[in-house]
Amino acid sequence: xxxxxxxxLAKSSILELVLLLLCVVLSxxxxxxxxxxxxxxxxxxxxxxxxxxxxxxxxxxxxxIDLSVGxxxxxxxCLTAVLTKTLxxxxxxxxxxxxxxxxxxxxxxxxxxxxxxxxxxxxxVPTFITTLAWMTVLRGTAFLITNxxxxxxxxxxxxxxxxxxxxxxxxxxxxxxxxxxxxxxxMDYTSFGRSVYAVGGNAEAxxxxxxxxxxxxxxxxxxxxxxxxxxxxxxxxxxMSGTATTATGWELEVIAAVIIGxxxxxxxxxxxxxxxxxxxxxxxxxxxxTLMNISEYWQFVVRGVLILSAVLINRAQQIKR
Amino acid sequence: xxxxxxxxxxxxxxxxxNDVSVNFEAGQxxxxxxxxxxxxxxxxxxxxxxxxxxGGQIMVDGEPVSIQSPQQxxxxxxxxxxxxxxxxxxxxxxxxxxxxxxxxxxxxxSIFIDWDKTFKLAKSVLDDMQVDLDVRKKASxxxxxxxxxxxxxxxxxxxxxxxxxxxxxxxxxxxxxxxxFRLVKQLAQKGVAIVYITHRLQELKQIADKVTVLRDGCFxxxxxxxxxxxxxxVNMMFGEVVRKQRPVDLESSDRKVLDVENLTxxxxxxxxxxxxxxxxxxxxxxxxxxxxxxxxKAIFGAxxxxxxxxxIAGESFKSITPQIAKAKGLAFxxxxxxxxxxxxxxxxxxxxxxxxxxxxxxxxxxxxSREQKAVAPYIEKLHIKVADIDEEVAALxxxxxxxxxxxxxxxxxxxxxxxxxxxxxxxxxxxQQIFEVMWELSREGIGSIFVSSELEELxxxxxxxxxxxxxxxxxxxxxxxxxxxxxxxxxxxx
Numbered sequence: 037x038x039x040x041x042x043x044x045l046a047k048s049s050i051l052e053l054v055l056l057l058l059c060v061v062l063s064x065x066x067x068x069x070x071x072x073x074x075x076x077x078x079x080x081x082x083x084x085x086x087x088x089x090x091x092x093x094x095x096x097x098x099x100x101i102d103l104s105v106g107x108x109x110x111x112x113x114c115l116t117a118v119l120t121k122t123l124x125x126x127x128x129x130x131x132x133x134x135x136x137x138x139x140x141x142x143x144x145x146x147x148x149x150x151x152x153x154x155x156x157x158x159x160x161v162p163t164f165i166t167t168l169a170w171m172t173v174l175r176g177t178a179f180l181i182t183n184x185x186x187x188x189x190x191x192x193x194x195x196x197x198x199x200x201x202x203x204x205x206x207x208x209x210x211x212x213x214x215x216x217x218x219x220x221x222x223m224d225y226t227s228f229g230r231s232v233y234a235v236g237g238n239a240e241a242x243x244x245x246x247x248x249x250x251x252x253x254x255x256x257x258x259x260x261x262x263x264x265x266x267x268x269x270x271x272x273x274x275x276m277s278g279t280a281t282t283a284t285g286w287e288l289e290v291i292a293a294v295i296i297g298x299x300x301x302x303x304x305x306x307x308x309x310x311x312x313x314x315x316x317x318x319x320x321x322x323x324x325x326t327l328m329n330i331s332e333y334w335q336f337v338v339r340g341v342l343i344l345s346a347v348l349i350n351r352a353q354q355i356k357r
Numbered sequence: 358x359x360x361x362x363x364x365x366x367x368x369x370x371x372x373x374x375n376d377v378s379v380n381f382e383a384g385q386x387x388x389x390x391x392x393x394x395x396x397x398x399x400x401x402x403x404x405x406x407x408x409x410x411x412g413g414q415i416m417v418d419g420e421p422v423s424i425q426s427p428q429q430x431x432x433x434x435x436x437x438x439x440x441x442x443x444x445x446x447x448x449x450x451x452x453x454x455x456x457x458x459x460x461x462x463x464x465x466x467s468i469f470i471d472w473d474k475t476f477k478l479a480k481s482v483l484d485d486m487q488v489d490l491d492v493r494k495k496a497s498x499x500x501x502x503x504x505x506x507x508x509x510x511x512x513x514x515x516x517x518x519x520x521x522x523x524x525x526x527x528x529x530x531x532x533x534x535x536x537x538f539r540l541v542k543q544l545a546q547k548g549v550a551i552v553y554i555t556h557r558l559q560e561l562k563q564i565a566d567k568v569t570v571l572r573d574g575c576f577x578x579x580x581x582x583x584x585x586x587x588x589x590x591v592n593m594m595f596g597e598v599v600r601k602q603r604p605v606d607l608e609s610s611d612r613k614v615l616d617v618e619n620l621t622x623x624x625x626x627x628x629x630x631x632x633x634x635x636x637x638x639x640x641x642x643x644x645x646x647x648x649x650x651x652x653x654k655a656i657f658g659a660x661x662x663x664x665x666x667x668x669i670a671g672e673s674f675k676s677i678t679p680q681i682a683k684a685k686g687l688a689f690x691x692x693x694x695x696x697x698x699x700x701x702x703x704x705x706x707x708x709x710x711x712x713x714x715x716x717x718x719x720x721x722x723x724x725x726s727r728e729q730k731a732v733a734p735y736i737e738k739l740h741i742k743v744a745d746i747d748e749e750v751a752a753l754x755x756x757x758x759x760x761x762x763x764x765x766x767x768x769x770x771x772x773x774x775x776x777x778x779x780x781x782x783x784x785x786x787x788x789q790q791i792f793e794v795m796w797e798l799s800r801e802g803i804g805s806i807f808v809s810s811e812l813e814e815l816x817x818x819x820x821x822x823x824x825x826x827x828x829x830x831x832x833x834x835x836x837x838x839x840x841x842x843x844x845x846x847x848x849x850x851x
Contacts, residue, residue, distance in 0.1 A: 227718035234711055237700035244659055244697055245711035245765065246683035304702045 050349075051298065051313045058320060066327035074323065076206055082319035083212035084109075084267045084274075085286055086312075089293045090219040091260030093311040096294055097223075098256045099236035099303030100156065100163040104170035105264040106286035108148070110279070111174040112141040112268030114182045117278025121189040130191040141265045148174075149261025153254035163257065171287070178280035188277035198274025208270045215263065220308045232256060237304030292339065293318050296346040318342075358383040358418060358550045359404070359435065359519040365412030366399050373399040376413060377576040379569050381519060386541060386551040388565035388582075390558070392594055392811070396574040397554050401521055404552070405437040406430035417518070436517035438508045440524045446497035451479035453496050454511045482514045486540060502533035509540065519550040526560060527646065538564050556644070558587055558849045570594055587846070595813075595842045603792075607799045609637030609820050613668070614804045615687075615773050617656065620665035625651040626828035629665070633773060633804045638795050640815035640836070641808045642848055643825035649808045650692055652825070653775045656806075657689040658682045670772060683712060688766035692777040692808075694755070698762040701751040705743050706732055708750045708761050713768035735764035740790060756787025763794060773804045780814060792818050812848070813841040824848060 046053065063070040088105050095102050116137045123133035152166045200207040223229035234242040235252045243249045272278050297314030299306025318339070325335050359381040366374040374396045381387045389397050402408045404415065406424040414421050417433050424430050430437070444453045452459065455475060462471040479492040488506055496504060505525060512520055522541065526534045541564060545551050553564060561568055561582060568585070570577040570593040577593045615633040620626065626648035633639050643649045655662040658677035667674045669685045682689070691697035699708055706725070709732045710717055717723055717731045729746065736743065739760040743753060750761055759779060766774060776795070780788045795805045795818060809815055815822050816836045824832040824847050832847065 225724055226721050227714045227723050228721060230707065230710065230714055230723065233703060233707065234700055237703050238696070240697050241700050242711065244657075244679055244689060244691055246679045247711065247714075248680055304700065 051296070051310065051317065055313055055317050055320065058317070058324070062320065062324040062327075066324050069324060069327055074327075076204075076209070078316070078319045078323045079209040079212070080206035081323065082315050083206070083208040084270055085290050085293065086212045086315040086319075087208075087215045087267050087270075088260065088263050088286070088290045089297075089311050089315050090215050090308060091256075091263035092290050092294050093297070093299055093306055093308055094219065094223065094232055094256045095163075095260045096291075096299050096301060097236045097303060097306045098232045098252060099239065100153075100253065100257065101291070101301075102149070102152070102163065102167045102257065102260050102264075103287045104152075104167040104174055105260065105267075105290055106283045107171045107174035107178070108145060108261055108264035109268040109271055109283035109286060110281070111178040112145055112265035113272035113282060114178040114187065114278035114280055115144065116141045116269050116272055117187040117190065118181050121187060124189060134191065134194060138269050141269060142262050145265030145268075146258040146262040150254045150258035152261070153257030154250075156257070157250035157253045175280065178278075182278055182280050184280060186275075186277035186279045190273070190276055194273050195276055196273070198270045198272070208274075211266070211270065215266075216308065216312055223308050228252075228255070233304055235303075289318070289339075292343045295343060295350075298346075298350060300350065301347075359552070360416040360419075361400070361404075361413060362416060363413035364400065364403060364410055364415065366403060366408065367411045372574050374403075374410075375574040375576075377571065377574075378413075379576065379579060381550045381552050382567075383518065383550045384545055384548050385566040386545050386553055386564055388553045388555060388561050388568045389571065390555060390561065390568060390590065390594065391571035392556070394573070395571040395594075397571055398523075399574070400571070401437065401523060401552070401554060404430065404435055404519075404521060406435075431515050431517070434516075434518035435521065436512035436515050436519070437521040438505075438512050438523065438525060440527060442501070442504050442508060442528075444496040444504055444507060446495070448496060449492065450483075450490060450494050450496060450499070450507055451476050451492040453507055454479045454482055454492075454514050456511070479510075479514075482510050486510060486513060487543060488540065500533075501528050502530070502537065505529065505533075505537065506540065509544075513544070517549065519552065520544060521552040521554070523554045524556070525553075526555070526557065534560075558590065558846070561587075561590065572596055591842045591845060595845070603638075603818055604796055607636070607638070607796055607820070609634045609799070609804075610802075614670060615656070615806075616668035618666045618668070620652070620655065620662050620667070622651060622655055622660070622662045624828075626655075626825075629828075629830055631823055631830060631833075633806060635772075635804055636799045636802045637821065638799055638805045638807060638819045640819035640822040641806060641825055642812055642815050642822050642844055643808075644848055645810065647825045647848075648828035649825050650777055653689065653777050653806065653808060654691075656682075657687055657775055659689065659691075683769060686770075686772035688712070688769055688771035688774040690759075690762045690766060690774070690776050690779055692781070694758055694762060694781075698765075699750055699758060702749060704747045705741075705750045705753065705761055706746040709735065709746075709765045709768065712765050716769065731768060732764070735767055738767075739764050739794065754784075754787075756783035756790075759783050759787065759791065763791065767794075771803065773806070774798065775806045775808075777808045778810065779807070780809060780811060788814070812844045816841050816844060 068074055092102060119137035119140055120133045123136060124130055148170065152163055152170065155161050155166050156163050197207060202210055223232065231247045231252050234247055235249050239249050271282060293314040294311050295301065296317060297310030299310060322335060362378050363376040364374060365376050377400060391397050403410050406427045406429050409425060415424055416422065422433050424433060455478060460471040460474040460478060461468050476492050483490055483492065490503060490506065496507065525537060529537060541551055565582045567579055568582055568590060569579040570590060572594060612635040613632045614635050617629055617631050620629040629652060641649050651660060654660040656667060658679045658681060661676065667677060669687060672685065695701065706728055710728050717728055732746065741757050741760045741764065743757065750758060779791050795807065798805055807815065807819060816839065819836050822834050822836055823830050824834065826848060
């Protein structure tokens with residue numbers, strides 16, 4: 037009985053075990069890996085993409101996808117910068133200008149995402165297509181509102197949101213953990229979370245059970261886009277400017293972390309905790325390879341192989357059942 | 358010509374076809390008839406090579422043959438036209454007829470399709486069948502009847518000795534049926550053995566030379582159509598059934614819980630009027646395509662209706678959605694359990710919390726133990742056999758899955774439950790348990806509408822049975838005064 041429990045636990049925590057193994061190996065092989073500073077560094081590096089990954093987990097569980105998150109990060113950063121600059125020029129106090137600009141970015145992000153969800157529910161256009169369109173539209177708009185140059189008119193303290201520390205922990209990492217807790221509760225302990233799984237597992241059965249499928253899709257798409265905007269704000273704070281060229285390719289890294297965390301692209305299956313591990317796993321791997329002076333080119337290859345292996349392992353387990 | 362000897366198909370736990378011996382002769386139209394689950398499809402699928410027998414022998418021209426794949430069936434001269442049309446819409450008639458076998462020619466050493474020959478060949482196939490159809494037309498431009506003809510032409514282009522037609526008239530209008538029959542007779546006159554599967558009794562006289570009746574997987578008999586009557590065939594289909602009675606204490610009151618007025622959905626159902634009383638079990642009898650499923654879906658709001666009105670517990674609706682229907686005390690168990698009712702990859706617990714989640718959660722919050730407590734009484738009440746309610750629902754048997762669907766809705770405390778084919782594909786014991794649930798609901802004052810293709814079930818279970826045909830309710834009968842075979846004849850009559 038005890039042995040059974042151990043094997044079951046080991047099976048369900050396979051990713052955690054692999055992550056632990058990776059950390060042990062890197063502790064011996066990579067100089068400077070096993071230090072508090074380095075761990076905080078990893079945490080800071082993963083947190084901006086990680087925030088989006090939690091939203092993406094909800095989206096993928098609901099059977100959808102969002103390819104526009106990278107562009108949304110750049111767009112939100114630029115929008116915040118441009119609004120701040122404009123409002124300060126109009127005579128507003130910097131604090132008020134920044135707060136209004138951040139809120140506006142988050143709201144615009146949510147609006148764009150929920151529009152995607154509405155188009156999905158009302159006109160049956162796959163989110164794959166709609167968000168592909170948003171990907172270029174948002175990137176283009178980011179260039180348009182900044183004229184292609186970094187816009188930097190933030191007050192100095194703004195840098196805290198991207199580069200500061202609270203109780204010795206990087207501020208973005210704290211946001212990352214807060215978002216993790218909120219999304220975990222939302223997905224595991226609310227009726228809304230249950231309906232996200234239901235819609236992703238079988239939308240027709242969910243609809244015929246009286247679940248508002250349209251509402252679920254609109255909300256999850258809105259959430260991931262506003263998380264991307266939040267990430268964009270933190271990113272602009274880190275580099276102290278709104279830059280249209282940032283965060284290219286983020287959508288793939290975010291989706292990779294979600295998939296490595298065990299969420300199925302078919303919908304209906306996945307855990308927020310898995311995504312947390314997936315995000316950290318990718319961060320540790322990149323950090324370790326960098327410390328070991330492995331070329332960035334190799335890192336691309338390794339990441340790709342990792343994504344494929346993770347999906348293969350998941351599929352193999354499903355087929356066996 | 359084509360013969361089966363003690364042909365048998367067993368699945369774990371059931372015998373789908375029980376030692377059936379039947380002989381299909383060249384030049385004859387031989388009809389195969391039986392209720393749902395009688396074994397018609399199983400027999401046809403084995404002859405077509407879609408499934409393999411677990412016993413017995415298939416003979417062609419007196420020689421035992423083994424048919425392991427559709428290709429082998431073609432090679433042995435057996436062609437099949439399945440119920441579902443399978444033409445490629447964007448290709449021409451000629452390409453569809455010769456699909457995968459288009460004639461080729463060489464130009465400058467490269468291989469091209471020989472279009473002249475393609476059209477000529479296809480035309481000759483159609484000419485042989487005395488059908489006048491433009492072979493250059495796209496399949497998508499054809500009507501259903503013409504598509505059916507192309508399907509037959511496709512089968513005939515293999516020059517088969519036996520042609521099997523699986524319910525070919527199910528999608529056809531009356532006059533189209535007549536021309537299809539002419540075509541089938543012509544083919545028979547040319548010496549082709551025609552195997553004709555149908556559940557439409559009235560077609561037999563027009564088309565069949567011989568009729569073989571199957572029941573519950575068994576061979577009941579083969580008769581010459583000239584020497585028999587419809588009544589005799591119906592008797593063979595149903596057999597001597599022991600008439601079961603529903604419990605005597607069930608009463609329906611005169612309080613209406615659901616009133617359906619002039620409900621119409623174009624091409625599906627027309628001007629439907631009926632009401633359901635508190636505690637009543639109301640049956641709807643009708644053949645496939647009579648509009649019964651569409652009607653239930655429209656009442657629940659799963660599909661829109663064009664006109665008419667619903668009154669649920671005194672409140673009237675000109676349109677409705679599943680969410681509103683649920684809020685007003687309606688429940689619906691769909692016909693296709695796997696596709697429409699259950700989320701296969703989720704647990705039994707999650708599936709039983711789908712509909713009642715608003716009742717289970719408190720201010721939007723829920724957790725496993727709360728859900729477990731909410732679900733447990735229904736697992737017990739419905740005798741659901743489940744080892745671990747956190748395992749995927751897909752692991753359960755069909756009967757238990759159906760009970761999960763029912764339990765999911767019972768937990769919403771409905772006033773009316775719409776059951777669409779709740780007994781399809783489940784074992785006898787589970788069926789009986791579903792009936793007992795309906796009766797228990799009746800005692801609690803909950804009304805049920807029960808749609809089933811199994812007319813015996815309706816006669817056994819219901820207070821009152823509506824007969825639906827071609828989208829209309831044509832009659833209401835008292836099950837105490839009717840037998841299943843009489844009901845069958847009423848559903849079929851033209």
